[in-house]
Amino acid sequence: QIFPPTIQIIGEANDYRHHLYNSATQDAVTKADVSNHNMLDVSAVxxxxxxxxxxxxxxxxxxxxxxEFGKIVVILVNDSKWYFVLELHQSVRLIDLGLYCLHCPTDRSLCVNADSLMDYYPIPLYNMADLFVVSLHHSVSS
Known part of the structure; x- marks a missing residue:
């Protein structure tokens, strides 16, 4: 094979067992109508x-x-499809610092097909003086 596979699983991969997750994750996956058949919960892809x-x-x-940002709490892989379960956060722009400060998580979780994200770039989350901040340095204009 000349080219690597489109999706490479890194680290741990466990069978996804719907009943073992909290209700927010269960609801998000159910609403997204994701098939649980042969689904893996992976630590990274x-x-x-x-x-x-x-x-x-x-x-x-x-x-x-x-x-609005989503913190990745679960990564699900099924054959060639992959999904994120996201903990949703509203944000406030800190103009002087060029950062976004994330509010406490909303009560909402969302399961999305990774291909349907607004922007593909994963962003690390930083703790600065007890605030969770992110820096946008890619295609979404800040």
Whole structure:
């Protein structure tokens, strides 16, 4: 094989057992209508050369007024499809620092096909003076 597989699983991979997860994760996966057949919960994946790890943040929605982020809490892989279960966070832009400060998580979780994300780039989450912040340094204009 000349080219590597599109999705490479890195680290641990366990069978996804729906009943073992909290209700927010269960609800998000159920609403997304994701098949649990042969589904794996993995700690990290590499997709088209980009590594996604639990705990990183992705942009879910971006407008002139606000940006909503999703913290990756579960990565699900099924054959050639893969999904994130995201803990959603609203944010406030810290203009002087060029950062976004994430609010406490909302009560909402979301399960999305990774190909449908607004932006593909995973963002590390930093703790600065008891605030969780992210820096946008990619295609979503900050």
């Amino acid at each position: 590499v997709y088209k050369g980009t590594k996604y790890v639990k705990g990183h943040v992705v942009v879910v929605d971006h407008t002139d007024e606000s940006t």
